[in-house]
Structures are given as C-alpha cells and as structure tokens.
Amino acid sequence: MTASDVVFLLLAGFLPMAWFAHRLGRNKAILLGNAESLHSQPGQYGWYAVLGLALPALVVAVIGAALSLLGLYQVPAIMWVTAALVVAVLGLSLALHFMRADLPARVIVETSISWGLRLASTISILTTLGILLSVIFEALEFFHIVGFWNFITGTNWNPDTAFLQGAGRGHEDVAQAHFGSVPIFAGTFMITAIAMIVAIPIGLYAAIFMSEYASHTVRGWLKPALEVLAGIPTVVYGFFAAITISPLVVQTANFFGIAADATNALAPGIVMGVMIIPFISSLSDDVLMAVPQSLREGSLAMGITKAETIRHIVIPAALPGIVSAALLGVSRAVGETMIVVMAAGLRPNLTWNPLEGMTTVTVRIVDALTGDQEFNSPLTLSAFGLGLVLLVLTMILNLISLSVIRRFRLKYE
Amino acid sequence: MSNIDLTPSIRRRYRAEIRFKLYCISAVAFALLFLAFFFVDLVSRGWPALQQAQVRAEVSYSAAVEAGQYRKAIDKSLRRIASRGWLRTLPLYLSEHPERVGEKEVLWITADSAVDQYLKGHPNTLKAKQRKLADRLYAEGKLRLGFNWDFFTRGDSKLPELAGIYSAIVGTIYVLFLTMVFALPIGIMTAIYLEEFAPDNRLIRLIEVNINNLAAIPSIMFGLLGLAIFINFFGVPRSSALVGGLTLALMTLPVIIISARAALKAVPDSIREGALGVGASPWQALWHHILPLAMPGILTGSIIGLAQAMGETAPLIIVGMIAYIPDEPTNVLEAATVLPAQIFTWAGEPMRAYAERTAAGILVLLAVLLSLNGFAIWLRRRFERSW
Numbered sequence: 001m002t003a004s005d006v007v008f009l010l011l012a013g014f015l016p017m018a019w020f021a022h023r024l025g026r027n028k029a030i031l032l033g034n035a036e037s038l039h040s041q042p043g044q045y046g047w048y049a050v051l052g053l054a055l056p057a058l059v060v061a062v063i064g065a066a067l068s069l070l071g072l073y074q075v076p077a078i079m080w081v082t083a084a085l086v087v088a089v090l091g092l093s094l095a096l097h098f099m100r101a102d103l104p105a106r107v108i109v110e111t112s113i114s115w116g117l118r119l120a121s122t123i124s125i126l127t128t129l130g131i132l133l134s135v136i137f138e139a140l141e142f143f144h145i146v147g148f149w150n151f152i153t154g155t156n157w158n159p160d161t162a163f164l165q166g167a168g169r170g171h172e173d174v175a176q177a178h179f180g181s182v183p184i185f186a187g188t189f190m191i192t193a194i195a196m197i198v199a200i201p202i203g204l205y206a207a208i209f210m211s212e213y214a215s216h217t218v219r220g221w222l223k224p225a226l227e228v229l230a231g232i233p234t235v236v237y238g239f240f241a242a243i244t245i246s247p248l249v250v251q252t253a254n255f256f257g258i259a260a261d262a263t264n265a266l267a268p269g270i271v272m273g274v275m276i277i278p279f280i281s282s283l284s285d286d287v288l289m290a291v292p293q294s295l296r297e298g299s300l301a302m303g304i305t306k307a308e309t310i311r312h313i314v315i316p317a318a319l320p321g322i323v324s325a326a327l328l329g330v331s332r333a334v335g336e337t338m339i340v341v342m343a344a345g346l347r348p349n350l351t352w353n354p355l356e357g358m359t360t361v362t363v364r365i366v367d368a369l370t371g372d373q374e375f376n377s378p379l380t381l382s383a384f385g386l387g388l389v390l391l392v393l394t395m396i397l398n399l400i401s402l403s404v405i406r407r408f409r410l411k412y413e
Numbered sequence: 414m415s416n417i418d419l420t421p422s423i424r425r426r427y428r429a430e431i432r433f434k435l436y437c438i439s440a441v442a443f444a445l446l447f448l449a450f451f452f453v454d455l456v457s458r459g460w461p462a463l464q465q466a467q468v469r470a471e472v473s474y475s476a477a478v479e480a481g482q483y484r485k486a487i488d489k490s491l492r493r494i495a496s497r498g499w500l501r502t503l504p505l506y507l508s509e510h511p512e513r514v515g516e517k518e519v520l521w522i523t524a525d526s527a528v529d530q531y532l533k534g535h536p537n538t539l540k541a542k543q544r545k546l547a548d549r550l551y552a553e554g555k556l557r558l559g560f561n562w563d564f565f566t567r568g569d570s571k572l573p574e575l576a577g578i579y580s581a582i583v584g585t586i587y588v589l590f591l592t593m594v595f596a597l598p599i600g601i602m603t604a605i606y607l608e609e610f611a612p613d614n615r616l617i618r619l620i621e622v623n624i625n626n627l628a629a630i631p632s633i634m635f636g637l638l639g640l641a642i643f644i645n646f647f648g649v650p651r652s653s654a655l656v657g658g659l660t661l662a663l664m665t666l667p668v669i670i671i672s673a674r675a676a677l678k679a680v681p682d683s684i685r686e687g688a689l690g691v692g693a694s695p696w697q698a699l700w701h702h703i704l705p706l707a708m709p710g711i712l713t714g715s716i717i718g719l720a721q722a723m724g725e726t727a728p729l730i731i732v733g734m735i736a737y738i739p740d741e742p743t744n745v746l747e748a749a750t751v752l753p754a755q756i757f758t759w760a761g762e763p764m765r766a767y768a769e770r771t772a773a774g775i776l777v778l779l780a781v782l783l784s785l786n787g788f789a790i791w792l793r794r795r796f797e798r799s800w
Contacts, residue, residue: 110696114610120602121611124624124670127663131634134641205440213437224790226444231786233724235753236455236775239760243768244454274447281444305426307433328629335631337727342760362633362727369640369731387637391630398629402622 013085014057018050021092025049025099033101040106048105051112052095057088135391138384145378146179151385154180157348159368159379179382181389183348187358191269191340192333194354198273199333200326203280210281211288212310223282230278238342241271246343253355260355263345269354272339276329283328287321288314320408327401331394337362361386455779459772465561465574466524466532468494468550472503473517479507487522493543494550496523498572521559526574526766532558535765564773568739569755573766576759578774583741584654584734584749585723591658591745592665592722597715599662600669604711607670608677609699628667635664636731644732652733652748660732661722668721672714676707681800709796716789720782726753752778 022043029038029045038045064080099105143151156178206226210219246267253260260266291314299309315322345357346367368383419427470487478486483500499522507514528547530537539547550556568580603624611617639660643649649656680703688698729735734754742749750758752774759771 106694110694113696114606117602117606117610120599121606121620123599124603124627124666125620127638127666128623128627130642130663131630131638134638135634138641202440202443205437206444209437209441213434222441225448226441228783228786229444229448231720231724231782232451233726233753233778233782235724235726235757235760236779239756239771239775240451240455242760243458274444277444305430307430308426310433331629332631335633337631337633338757341727342757362631365633365637366727366730369636370735384637384641387634391634394629394631395626398626402625 013081014054014088017053017088021049021053022046024092024096028096028099029101029105032099037101039102039104044105044109045099045103047109048099048103049092049095051109053088053092055112056091057084060084060087131391135384135388138381139388141376142179142378142381142385145381146385151179151181153182154178155182155350156180157183157364159382177378179378179385181361181386183350184359184361184364184386185389186350187265187344187348188334188360188362190352190354190358191265191272191344191360192330194266194269195272195276195333196326196330198270199276199280199329202273203277203325203329204284204322206277206281207284207288208310208315210285212306212314223285226278226281229274230282232275234275234336234338235342237271237275238268238338238340241267241339241343245271249355258355261345261357263343263357265344265354265356265358268339268343271343272333272336275336275339276332279332280325280329283325284318284322287318287325290321291317320405324401324405327397327404331397331401334397335362335390335394337366341366361390365390455772455775458769459774459776461533461535462564462769462773463561464533464558465563466529467521467557467559468524468528469519469555469557470495470522471517471519472522474503474507474513474515476514478503479511479514480504490546494524494528494547494556496525496572496574498570498575499523521557523563523574524556526572526764528556529574530766532556535769537765564770568741569737569750569758570739571737573762573764573770576767576770578752578755578777580738580741581750581752581755581774584657584738585751587654587742587745587749588657588661588729588734588751589719589723591654592661593715593719595659595662596665596669596718596722600666600715600718601673601711603666604670604673604677605699605704608674609695609703624667624670628671631727632664632725633727633731635660636728638663639728639732650746650748652736652750653746654742654749655745656732657729657734657749657751658745660728661725664725664728665718665722668718669715672718673707673711676710676714677703679710680706706798709792713789713793716785716792720785720789723751723785724753724778724782726751726757729754730757 023046025048026042026046028049029040029042032038060083061080064083157180158178206222210222214222242263246263249264249267249270250260250262295313295317296309299313300306304312340360340363344360344363346359346363347357348364349356349358351358365383365386368379368386371379468491470491472486475485481504483503484492484497486500486503487495527537527539528543531539531544531547532551547556563575564577565582566579567575567577570576607617607621611620639656643656643659644651649659684702684706685698688702689695693701729751733748734750735758736748736750737758738748738750756771756774756778759767759774762768762771
C-alpha cells in the first residue's frame with residue numbers, strides 16, 4: 001500500500017463518516033431541545049460532531065506523517081489508518097456524550113474555523129521562510145568553500161573541475177575550479193537590458209494608445225490580445241527564440257557583414273522583451289486611465305495638442321506607476337529562466353557585444369542542478385549562491401517598485 | 414481648419430502630434446504582428462507532426478518473432494522502410510497474446526522517421542535506393558501519410574517516429590490535480606482570513622507584503638525550495654508528481670490569494686452589513702452571502718493561476734521532472750514528466766523529426782492554455798455584476 005492509497009482511503013472513508021457524524025449530531029440536538037432551548041441551530045451541532053470526528057484523526061495523521069517523514073519511525077500504513085479511525089470514532093462519541101442543549105456549538109465551530117483560516121494564512125510566511133532558509137544555508141556553505149569576495153568580484157567562472165574537489169581528489173596538478181560570478185551577472189544584465197529596450201517603449205506606447213487614442217471597443221479587444229503574450233509559457237518562447245529568432249538575427253547580422261554566434265544574447269533578449277510588453281502595457285494602462293479627465297481637459301482647453309498633453313501632463317502624473325511597472329518588468333527579466341536556458345547558451349562571456357553568446361544566473365542554476373553531481377559538491381552549491389543573489393536582487397527591485405508607487409503617487413480628488 | 418493661416422510653429426506641432434500617434438500605433442502593431450508571426454511560425458512547424466508516414470505490410474506473427482527476431486515479421490524489402498521501434502514491440506505483444514502466434518495480418522504500420530521526413534519533403538538521411546523504393550511504394554498506394562494517433566497515445570521514445578505526449582499529459586494531469594488540491598483550499602482560506610477576519614496589525618501587514626513579494630519572486634526560486642525542503646529534507650522522491658505538485662502549489666498560492674482577495678473585496682459592504690444586521694455571525698454572513706457572490710471571481714483567478722502553473726517549466730526542471738519517461742506514471746510517487754518539460758527535452762534533441770514534435774507538443778499546450786484562459790474570461794463576463 002503506497003502513501004497515495006492511504007490518503008485516498010482516508011478521504012474516501014472520511015467523507016461518508018463525516019456525513020454520518022453530521023446527521024448524528026443534528027438529530028441528537030433536535031432530541032435535546034427546541035428552537036428556544038437550544039443555544040445554536042441543530043445543523044451547527046452537526047458540524048460540532050464532525051469536528052469531534054475529524055480533529056483527533058487529523059492529529060493522528062499529522063503525527064504519523066511527521067514520524068515517517070522525519071524518518072524516526074516507519075509506521076505501517078494499515079496501523080496508521082486503523083489508529084486514525086479508532087481515534088475518530090472515540091472523538092465522535094466523546095463529542096456526542098458532552099452535548100447539551102446549552103452547548104455553544106456555533107461558537108465552537110466558528111472558533112475552529114477561524115483557527116483553520118489563521119493556520120492557512122501562515123503557509124505563505126512559511127513558504128518565504130522556506131525559500132530564504134534553504135537558499136541561505138546552502139549558499140553559506142558555498143561561500144565557505146569559495147569565499148564571498150571571490151564569488152562576487154571574480155571574473156573567471158570555470159567550475160569544470162569542481163567535482164574532483166567534491167570527491168576529495170583536488171590535487172595540485174588539477175586546475176583549480178573558479179567561481180567568479182561577474183561574467184554571469186554581466187550576461188544577465190545584458191539580456192535584461194536588451195529586453196527592457198524592447199519592452200519599455202513598446203509597452204508604454206501601446207498603453208498610451210489604449211488609454212488615450214483607442215475607442216472603447218478597440219481597447220476591449222486589444223488588451224486581452226496583448227495579454228495573450230503574457231500567457232504563453234516561457235518554454236514556448238524559448239523554443240521560438242532558439243529555432244526562429246536566433247537564425248534570423250544571425251542572417252541579419254551576416255547581411256550587414258557582422259559576425260554573430262548561433263546562440264547570441266540578442267535573440268533571447270528580444271523575445272524576453274516581447275514577453276514583458278503586456279506587463280508594462282497593462283500596468284501603465286491602468287495608471288494612465290487613473291489620471292483624472294479634468295487634467296487632460298484643462299490642458300486641451302489651453303490649446304495644447306493631444307500629444308503634448310500626454311507628454312507633459314498625463315505621463316508626469318502617471319510616472320510613479322510607470323516606473324514601478326518598468327521595475328517589475330526588470331525583476332521579471334532578471335529571473336526569467338526558460339528563454340535563456342534554451343537560447344542564450346552556457347558560455348560565461350564578459351563582453352559588450354550582444355551578438356555573442358553569453359550565459360545568465362538562471363541558466364547557471366539550471367545547469368548546476370540538472371547534472372548528476374553530488375548534492376554537496378561546490379558546483380551544486382554554487383546554484384544556491386547564485387540563487388541567493390538573484391533572490392535579493394529581485395526582492396529589492398520589488399520593494400523599490402512598491403515604495404515608488406506608494407511614496408510618489410499623486411492623490412486626486 | 415484649412416482656411417486658417419497656420420503659423421510654422423503650429424504646423425510643426427501638428428506634425429509632432431501625428432508622429433506621436435504613429436509611434437503609438439506602430440508599438441501596438443509590432444506586438445500584434447509578433448503574435449501573428451509567432452503563431453504562424455509554430456503552426457507551420459508543428460502541423461506536419463500530426464501526420465506520420467505509414468507503410469502497408471503483411472505482418473506474420475511467427476514463432477521466430479515471438480522469440481525475439483522481430484525483424485522477420487515483415488518482408489525483407491520493407492525492413493528499411495518500417496520503423497524498427499514498432500517492430501521491436503511485437504515480441505512483447507505476442508507474449509501477451511500467445512493465441513495469435515502463427516497468424517498473418519495486413520496492417521498500416523509506422524514507417525521510419527527518415528522515410529517520414531522524406532515524404533514531407535524535409536531534409537533526411539534516406540539513401541538513394543530507399544528513396545526510389547519509397548517513391549514506388551507511394552505511387553502504389555502502399556505508403557501514405559496518415560493521421561498520427563501514436564503522438565497522442567504513446568509516451569516518450571528515443572525513436573522520433575514513436576515519440577508521443579501521452580505520458581507527459583498523464584503527468585501534467587497528476588501534477589495539476591495535486592497543485593489544485595493543495596493550493597486552492599489554502600489560497601482561498603488565506604484570502605478569506607486576510608480580507609474578512611484579520612485584525613489590522615503589524616503581523617497581518619507583514620503577511621500581506623510577503624504575499625505580494627512571493628508573487629514576484631522568480632519561479633526558479635520555488636524549484637530551489639522544492640529541492641532543498643521537499644526532496645532533501647522531507648525525502649519526497651525526486652522527479653515525482655508529488656514534489657512537482659507541491660512546488661507548483663506554493664508558486665500558485667500567491668496568485669490565487671491575490672485574485673480571491675480582489676473578488677471578496679468587490680462584494681459591497683451593504684451585503685455584509687445586511688446579513689450582520691439580521692443577526693448572522695460573521696462566518697454565516699461570509700458563508701451564506703459573500704462567498705457565493707465572490708465565487709465567480711475566485712474561480713476565474715484560480716483558473717488563471719492553474720493555467721500559469723500548467724505552463725511552468727523552470728521549477729519542475731530543478732526538482733528533476735525532465736527524466737526520460739516512456740510509460741505514464743501510475744501514482745504520484747513515480748517519476749513523471751509534464752508537457753512543458755517534455756517540450757524542453759525534445760527541443761534539446763538534435764534530430765529534426767523531434768523539432769516537428771516539439772512544435773506539435775507546443776500547439777497542444779497552447780490550445781489547452783488558451784481555452785483555459787478563454788473559459789476564465791467567459792466566466793468573468795458571464796457572472797460579472799456591477800453593484
């Protein structure tokens with residue numbers, strides 16, 4: 001019996017039992033009193049009985065799961081199910097035993113629900129903690145081996161011999177593995193810059209078109225059409241960049257007599273830019289729409305043309321929102337993975353030429369974690385070092401973006 | 414306008430006006446043209462994979478075939494045309510159906526991928542002699558391009574003519590189901606708590622900022638979390654649908670919370686106050702009045718979040734879901750793959766026949782995602798209420 005069978009059995013067994021418990025509780029409440037003497041509605045006594053059934057069983061299930069997951073004691077699955085059932089029946093009979101007409105069933109049920117809700121809302125905090133802790137611990141171990149400054153300031157990324165050190169065979173005659181991350185971050189920023197050069201002007205002009213020029217119907221069609229671009233999976237963009245745009249870039253470059261690598265930084269950059277257009281256009285469109293009409297009308301009444309009104313009145317009023325949208329776009333570009341994994345190449349390359357192949361943080365993370373290296377080899381750990389920097393970078397960008405919009409937003413009555 | 418004498422400076426300003434509008438229109442045009450080019454390119458690449466070369470051959474289920482000499486099942490002249498991989502399945506088939514040994518049957522059997530590419534006019538490795546044979550068979554009607562059912566009913570294969578998306582689809586269903594089971598209840602419960610019950614204090618504000626932050630964290634970080642916590646700490650099997658589902662659930666959670674909160678917020682206060690005014694408890698007001706009204710919005714957001722999870726690849730690669738999976742998984746602890754990950758693996762294959770199948774897989778994925786999103790939009794329009 002596998003774990004999924006156990007879960008299935010518990011669920012399949014639990015639902016009819018819960019229904020039965022609900023009936024029992026409700027019927028007993030009806031026997032106990034009438035609408036005046038009962039503290040709560042009969043149905044709420046039913047739910048109280050369900051709680052009596054489910055809570056003890058849940059506790060047993062959680063303890064069993066914790067024991068087997070932590071490897072302390074492997075509980076046989078059948079024992080597990082039996083224990084949960086016995087405890088559930090015990091809990092139910094106790095709950096029924098203590099049931100009186102003045103029992104505040106509704107309060108009990110609602111208090112438990114509100115604790116359940118509270119518990120659910122801590123999951124997101126736990127997720128963040130999980131990400132932070134997992135990344136920080138492994139990253140610290142990595143920095144312990146490689147050294148933080150070597151990692152941040154080194155210009156040579158060459159981890160090929162890291163597995164020898166991981167296996168304890170790093171002798172004098174073996175070339176030292178290098179983990180200098182500067183070329184990797186340079187590649188990331190280059191591709192991000194290309195993406196933003198595509199995304200910011202096109203996204204912003206598209207937003208201006210939608211909010212200022214387009215009629216209501218055109219806008220109603222245009223906005224979902226642009227959002228299709230955001231809904232396309234990144235692996236599809238990656239395939240498209242690698243197999244269609246890259247050759248196009250190489251052909252175009254060759255036409256002008258310039259040499260270009262088959263995997264160049266320009267192709268993933270352009271495609272990533274297109275992917276980010278809808279983020280910027282949607283968010284900017286919203287803030288442009290929020291600029292009050294009276295500002296536009298005041299400006300037009302002074303004899304200022306529409307374009308001038310947009311440039312000098314509407315955009316400055318919406319600027320915090322636009323800047324915040326652009327920062328979110330940058331954060332997305334920095335963390336984007338599949339497009340660069342499939343189209344940007346693996347070569348750490350410190351260059352200003354976007355027609356050469358270069359690698360990014362995310363590519364290196366994927367590369368380090370998909371090989372068959374030991375988990376505690378420096379190469380695998382380097383993924384967590386890079387991940388930590390990536391995480392800090394995107395979090396700072398998000399926080400700046402949030403605070404820009406909060407601090408500089410103009411309030412209109 | 415024309416009878417007014419325009420000064421040069423006004424002319425210049427009007428020209429700037431027209432230029433500005435042109436910039437705007439060309440930005441929109443660029444985005445739409447890119448979208449059109451993208452779809453046309455992918456469809457033209459993926460369309461051929463829906464057809465597969467098949468050859469008419471007499472298959473003899475002889476004892477020699479059952480013993481493993483599968484190449485003897487068909488006439489010698491056809492052995493270079495038919496798919497070796499298909500023939501290789503015969504001994505297993507016969508050991509499962511021993512009553513058929515000794516029978517003969519005329520079938521359309523899958524042809525080799527080189528023949529397939531030749532028939533489609535793509536570059537291929539077919540030798541001149543076999544090309545002639547293929548041409549002759551085609552003229553005789555014994556070689557054809559038939560609909561590629563195998564693509565939808567078979568799992569991954571090292572031979573492109575037999576590679577299909579079935580195991581990836583089963584894996585996707587498993588992973589998405591788990592994502593839904595974990596993320597939907599927790600997400601909606603969190604949204605209800607934060608929107609309806611939470612006090613306004615520092616902890617709650619921290620949770621809110623934290624959720625917004627989680628929504629903007631790169632998806633690959635959730636892969637690192639899955640690897641370090643679920644696989645290395647809790648010992649969930651690598652590459653399994655369970656670890657993929659858990660990872661995607663954590664990734665989708667903030668999306669669901671944010672959209673569910675927006676849907677709850679959109680229900681006007683008067684409904685809540687009306688319910689409280691006649692003596693309902695806060696929970697009763699929520700359960701009987703607010704939640705039913707917010708449900709379409711919550712559903713729309715959840716579908717969009719799940720569609721996003723369905724197209725996600727990066728975190729799943731990190732937790733090992735790019736293994737070679739020829740057979741579909743039968744439970745959530747077995748190694749599985751998902752459609753986007755299958756697309757990623759095929760995209761890395763050097764053979765041209767795989768590029769075609771990659772694009773076809775992409776078409777399937779896009780069709781499902783676009784219809785999911787379309788359904789969500791329809792749901793929103795259908796049940797949208799203005800108060």
